[in-house]
Amino acid sequence: MKDILRAAMVIARRDFSAVIFTRTFLFFLLGPLLPILIGMAFGGLSEKISTDSLRPAAGLSMSPDETARMLAAREAVARRIGADHISALEKAPWPVDPRSLLAHSDAGYVAVVSGSVDRPVLTGQPSDIDRLEGDVRLIASAAKTRAVLPEVDVERHPVAQSVSGQTQARLTMGRAAQILIFLLTMLLAGMVLSNMVEEKNNKVIEILAAAVPIDAVFLGKLMAMLSMSFIGIIFWGGCAVAGLALLAGPGFALPTPAVGWPVFILLAVLYFAMAYCLLGSLFLSIGAQAATVREVQTLNMPVTMAQMVIFFFATYAVDHMGSAPEIAAAVFPLSSPFAMIARAAQDGAIWPHVLALLWQAMWVGLIIRMGVWLFRRHVLNSGAKRPLFRRRSAPRA
Structure with missing residues (x-):
């Protein structure tokens, strides 16, 4: 196991350096900010047009x-x-x-x-x-x-907190965290597909498979892409905090999640990592089987649509705490990160998150093992590559 982890770290450093120290990575960081700026400009314009x-x-x-x-x-x-x-x-x-x-x-x-x-x-x-x-x-x-809406004095009775208002605010926060993790996962996990296909076409994957265990190759590539994703998230998060500080009013304050802000932020990072690893390992397995970029694009669409259905199921379960759909969303591995981050915003218990993280990590390992088995069977078996989609040869006359 130590040899596999050591080899995986070598692969991760190789892929991480190959992506980070390039000019295109700067465009990758700035890319998501441009649609946000354009959306804000068009949003203000559409609001003015709508008002007029x-x-x-x-x-x-x-x-x-x-x-x-x-x-x-x-x-x-x-x-x-x-x-x-x-x-x-x-x-x-x-x-x-x-x-x-x-x-x-x-x-x-x-x-x-x-x-x-x-x-x-x-x-x-x-x-x-x-x-x-x-x-x-x-x-x-x-x-x-001639008595134009006379003034009426309203007697104010402020309270420290409102249970109903706090519950609704935490529910909204849970939904926002779900959407944010889902968008980041779908935006970043797709890069794993093209990475594997490119190295297969360049014969690099065969050299890596001969030098280190194939399990280490899969795990290292997943770790490299996850590390690169965290760099992007840190940059985008810093821009979001700076923009919020400039645009938000002095009285703006986010509701406190049930587990508290430090634990909630830690759980958000861990659940994003789990969601990325679950979907990324699945994409990695698909990319290892596909022989061309066209096959990757063909398989990417149904997987993405299935993930959207799973996300919608998790968002439905967020306001049914303790119900059968909410428990099912928390148990199903691909929807578990989204369901559990919403639970963290509404419920202060910590032990369910420990179990959920261990459960999700186990499924990441299982998906990687399944992908490695399929890769050995269909790609490395007897040194012959077998494409995922085979063309039937025409019958001989």
């Missing part, structure tokens, strides 16, 4: 006195429910035919409110009238009463 389209501005063509009453009522309503939740009103020429105002392209509003506070008239296209009618009715009602 859902709450369009209306022109206000009334007498000066009634215009002042409508604008004051609109500002009072906006202070209570938020400016984004009530349509804007803009002064328009008066007295003017509303239809002529809407005929100008530089008007800046989609409809015109005319008439009086007691009987407002809304002129515009039918779709715009449907969107603005409720807001205009609310503003006119507030302006008509």
Whole structure:
């Protein structure tokens, strides 16, 4: 066993150095940040477009006195429910035919409110009238009463914590941790596939198999890719913490998980490592059997879809603590890391995580052993390589 671990460390250092000390690794680190920045830019743009389209501005063509009453009522309503939740009103020429105002392209509003506070008239296209009618009715009602939403003092009784609110916050944290581990696993584990196929095509795997046990080759490659993944996670995590410190407000605070932050972070790291090793060992076994990159791509899709189904099963079980689906998700090895990290956010017991980590590590070893057995049987058997998909030869005439 010591010889296998020593040889695995040699293979791991070789693969780790071959990936880290390259220019492409820098692009690998910066690659996931670009979609996030683009998504934030488009998210702000889409929010602005959505706000402008859902709450369009209306022109206000009334007498000066009634215009002042409508604008004051609109500002009072906006202070209570938020400016984004009530349509804007803009002064328009008066007295003017509303239809002529809407005929100008530089008007800046989609409809015109005319008439009086007691009987407002809304002129515009039918779709715009449907969107603005409720807001205009609310503003006119507030302006008509002249007692625009009077202030009511709310007596505050703060408490240290709310059990229901804390439970919901921890459930949300568990789901967020599940999604984060799943995305990182799917993003990083796929590189193991192409790595094995490339070395098979270059005959490097045969040299390694002749020098060290094939178990050490599989384990070393998995360790190298996992170490490289941790470097990426440290870099991305640092960027996320820096961005959160800049964008989050002073009162922003994450809910405390049931096991506490130090233990939760440690368990998140361990469960990511287990999820990566489980999926990575499976991908490694597939890559060892495939003869070409095309076969890898063919097999990658069903494995990825199956992993997504398993993840959805784990997310369903997260809010059914102690139920049969939650226990099944914790026992099934491929969904166990996702189910157990959600349990760590909601339950303070530590011993289930010790058992789960040992159970997952055992399955990593079993999958590696199965992959090694298949590799010896189909690739190294009698020195002949057998592709995973064989073409049937045409019958002889």
